[in-house]
Amino acid sequence: MNVKFLLIAILFMMQCSLFSKDLHPHVKLNGYSSFEFEYEISDKGDGDKNGSFDADSIDLVFNIYPVNRLRFAIDISYEHGTATEDNRGNVAMEYAFGEYTYNEYLKIRFGKMFSHFGIYNEIHTAKTSFLTFKEPKSTNKISKVGGGDFLFYPRWQVGLAVTGEFDLADKEFDYILQLSNGDQGDEGGQDTNPFESDNNTQKAFGGRFRYNILEDLRLGLSFYHDIVEEYDDDLDPKHENPTGQHTSVFSYGFQAEYQIRNLTFEFEYTGGFVDPSSGSSIDRYGVTLLGAYTFKDKYTPYVRLEYFDPNQDVSNDEATIFICGLNIEVLRWFNVKVEINRTWSEDGNLELNGKNTTQFNSSFVIGF
Amino acid sequence: MMILKLNSFLKYTCILFVFLFGFFSIGGAESEEIKSEEIKLIIIVSSDVKIKEIDIATLNKIYRGRKTLWKNSNKISAYYVKSGTVTGDAFFKLLGVTYSKFNRYWRKKLFSSAGTPPSSRSNGQSVIDVVSKNESSIGVIPASLKDKIKSCKIIKIK
Numbered sequence A: 001m002n003v004k005f006l007l008i009a010i011l012f013m014m015q016c017s018l019f020s021k022d023l024h025p026h027v028k029l030n031g032y033s034s035f036e037f038e039y040e041i042s043d044k045g046d047g048d049k050n051g052s053f054d055a056d057s058i059d060l061v062f063n064i065y066p067v068n069r070l071r072f073a074i075d076i077s078y079e080h081g082t083a084t085e086d087n088r089g090n091v092a093m094e095y096a097f098g099e100y101t102y103n104e105y106l107k108i109r110f111g112k113m114f115s116h117f118g119i120y121n122e123i124h125t126a127k128t129s130f131l132t133f134k135e136p137k138s139t140n141k142i143s144k145v146g147g148g149d150f151l152f153y154p155r156w157q158v159g160l161a162v163t164g165e166f167d168l169a170d171k172e173f174d175y176i177l178q179l180s181n182g183d184q185g186d187e188g189g190q191d192t193n194p195f196e197s198d199n200n201t202q203k204a205f206g207g208r209f210r211y212n213i214l215e216d217l218r219l220g221l222s223f224y225h226d227i228v229e230e231y232d233d234d235l236d237p238k239h240e241n242p243t244g245q246h247t248s249v250f251s252y253g254f255q256a257e258y259q260i261r262n263l264t265f266e267f268e269y270t271g272g273f274v275d276p277s278s279g280s281s282i283d284r285y286g287v288t289l290l291g292a293y294t295f296k297d298k299y300t301p302y303v304r305l306e307y308f309d310p311n312q313d314v315s316n317d318e319a320t321i322f323i324c325g326l327n328i329e330v331l332r333w334f335n336v337k338v339e340i341n342r343t344w345s346e347d348g349n350l351e352l353n354g355k356n357t358t359q360f361n362s363s364f365v366i367g368f
Numbered sequence B: 001m002m003i004l005k006l007n008s009f010l011k012y013t014c015i016l017f018v019f020l021f022g023f024f025s026i027g028g029a030e031s032e033e034i035k036s037e038e039i040k041l042i043i044i045v046s047s048d049v050k051i052k053e054i055d056i057a058t059l060n061k062i063y064r065g066r067k068t069l070w071k072n073s074n075k076i077s078a079y080y081v082k083s084g085t086v087t088g089d090a091f092f093k094l095l096g097v098t099y100s101k102f103n104r105y106w107r108k109k110l111f112s113s114a115g116t117p118p119s120s121r122s123n124g125q126s127v128i129d130v131v132s133k134n135e136s137s138i139g140v141i142p143a144s145l146k147d148k149i150k151s152c153k154i155i156k157i158k
Helices: A002-020 B006-027 B056-063 B086-095 B099-111 B124-133 B143-148
Strands: A027-040 A052-064 A070-083 A088-103 A106-114 A156-168 A171-180 A204-214 A217-229 A246-260 A263-275 A282-293 A299-309 A319-331 A334-345 A357-367 B041-046 B077-081 B119-121 B137-142 B152-157
Touching: A027 B099, A088 A156, A156 A204, B041 B086, B041 B124, B041 B143, B056 B077, B056 B086, B077 B086, B077 B124, B086 B099, B086 B137, B119 B124, B124 B137, B124 B143, B124 B152, B137 B143
Parallel strands: B077 B119, B077 B137
Antiparallel strands: A027 A052, A027 A357, A052 A070, A070 A088, A088 A106, A106 A156, A156 A171, A171 A204, A204 A217, A217 A246, A246 A263, A263 A282, A282 A299, A299 A319, A319 A334, A334 A357, B041 B137, B041 B152
């Protein structure tokens, strides 16, 4: 009943926003949604061989300005046709943070935030903000290409951040530094809710600096560091008693975004290591390269190449992905995406196990 | 079995560039010039805003969300006439950006939680109305509506 009431209220607000643009001078409502179709063409792949429709997500984004200098930003996500009665889909708070603006150079944030690392993480849920069907796996969602439990960085963090943007030598510059609880050492199965409490005294520290070296060329550097607890999976499967040993995680990245006339290029390199207390350090890296050309302000064919090496000491575990697609802006803020995704992997890749797969993906994407 | 390493990476990089250059040469570069009638625009601010003039660089910062506070720390609310209209297209020409580029910029900025875009209105009179009604606001309208301004004020473009 409460869910129905909430939906009616949201629909009412959305209807209002069509006429008034803003709910109130101090409250802005935006959002995005994607409806997807995925089909695994190849026999070997683990993708969807039935070819399924997916009510992927609808996100409501609120920006509230209660007083001058203060902003409260919230993104609430309803994924996969959320129906809590049937235990289907899920509701998530992607972020909810307060931001105090001292001036443009210095803003202080507190709450749950995206990790601001590289090009994609902070927009990975908002498919309306980028050309392709999904964000790159090789630099963002590496668990899908054999990257193991530790991503290069957690996708969300709870903590404090300082951020700002200003001109440096007449070119745009922005930065963000984040201090958070970080990873809890067991992605997806945490005994501790990382958005509520930390399971160790070490705090994660990360950040990103971006500079428009030319008007159309933006370069960026990102980093993330954390020290996480270790557990003995055999003696303590529920991870109730940390061993007292620690694993160090460090990642760094370089990014370049170039847009000139109708051409778009993106390059991203992310590397780093996971260094457990025993055994050798795992050095890994991923690369993404995207090229696109927009014509008639509507049609944007694109290609993207991804390469990921989960462990540089292992010679046969790499994965390569080649994507070729078309993004059509049917209406403003309404896009259709169609793409073919070819993945090659080597036998030693723990996720893909040497399978070469081909997928057809398509989506309708709306922003408002 | 096909093992793809760095040489394959380079191979596909080459394919990517060939694809793009081929497409570029066949399709030709689309002109990004905005085709709109030349109309004169004026900048208006609400009566509480204590500035008399503004330069294009500052205007650009306001509409790109890089300047969000006036000197007295009040939050800036910015309005413009939507694109696709003569006034809207002239506004984007004034900023030196196409609407599609402006839209792409804000789609990323808005949904990466970095701020909210300025609000568009369907015509110049609506911009006058909203700027007159809301404190700390700024808007861009056609000069032909100069006589309709009552509760807000015009500022010079430097």
